[in-house]
Amino acid sequence: MEITNFDEFQYFVNYTNSNGRYLDSANNNRIDSSPFQNCINLKSIVLPPNIFNIALSFLANTKISKILIPKSVGLCDVATFKNCVNLTSIVFEDGGDVPLYVGGDLWLENTQVTILVLPFKTYRIRGYWRRGSNLNTLYVKSTIPPILEHGWGDNPDTCDLYVPIGCKEVYASATNWGSFRTITEYDFDLNPNNVH
Numbered sequence: 001m002e003i004t005n006f007d008e009f010q011y012f013v014n015y016t017n018s019n020g021r022y023l024d025s026a027n028n029n030r031i032d033s034s035p036f037q038n039c040i041n042l043k044s045i046v047l048p049p050n051i052f053n054i055a056l057s058f059l060a061n062t063k064i065s066k067i068l069i070p071k072s073v074g075l076c077d078v079a080t081f082k083n084c085v086n087l088t089s090i091v092f093e094d095g096g097d098v099p100l101y102v103g104g105d106l107w108l109e110n111t112q113v114t115i116l117v118l119p120f121k122t123y124r125i126r127g128y129w130r131r132g133s134n135l136n137t138l139y140v141k142s143t144i145p146p147i148l149e150h151g152w153g154d155n156p157d158t159c160d161l162y163v164p165i166g167c168k169e170v171y172a173s174a175t176n177w178g179s180f181r182t183i184t185e186y187d188f189d190l191n192p193n194n195v196h
Contacts, residue, residue: 103129
């Protein structure tokens with residue numbers, strides 16, 4: 001029997017998929033190697049509230065349509081959602097005290113995600129963050145531009161960027177951020193839920 005829903009995963013409160021070391025390296029940090037990759041009938045999953053590492057094809061090739069990323073997550077990069085062809089919504093929970101690393105090669109490849117909202121704690125967006133994706137609108141809640149690595153196929157000039165009020169010039173002058181199609185200030189305090 002194939003599992004189609006694993007919402008009960010949220011109760012695995014001792015599961016972090018992290019060895020507690022190398023907090024900026026998905027390869028060196030993980031315990032499990034892509035535990036849900038190729039669960040081709042998985043349509044729904046609720047992540048546990050203390051999970052740290054969901055990088056490296058963690059949910060690749062599943063049929064999930066939406067996902068809430070807990071504030072405990074620090075590593076969510078490199079093919080995490082590759083070939084999740086039904087995926088339309090990724091929501092990062094606000095808060096948390098660990099820096100967030102996202103993006104990387106094939107991160108959103110073949111998903112239906114067109115709008116992404118990154119939380120205040122976002123520290124680095126790894127290279128190839130748009131390659132193979134449909135992403136055309138990026139909201140970044142951080143007042144300090146995260147490190148943005150560029151790579152082949154990122155094409156930021158085809159993506160609109162929304163940043164906190166008073167941060168447009170900071171982003172426009174930060175390394176690799178000035179080449180977005182547009183950079184617009186957005187009031188995340190007034191409209192926190194109207195960006196999806």
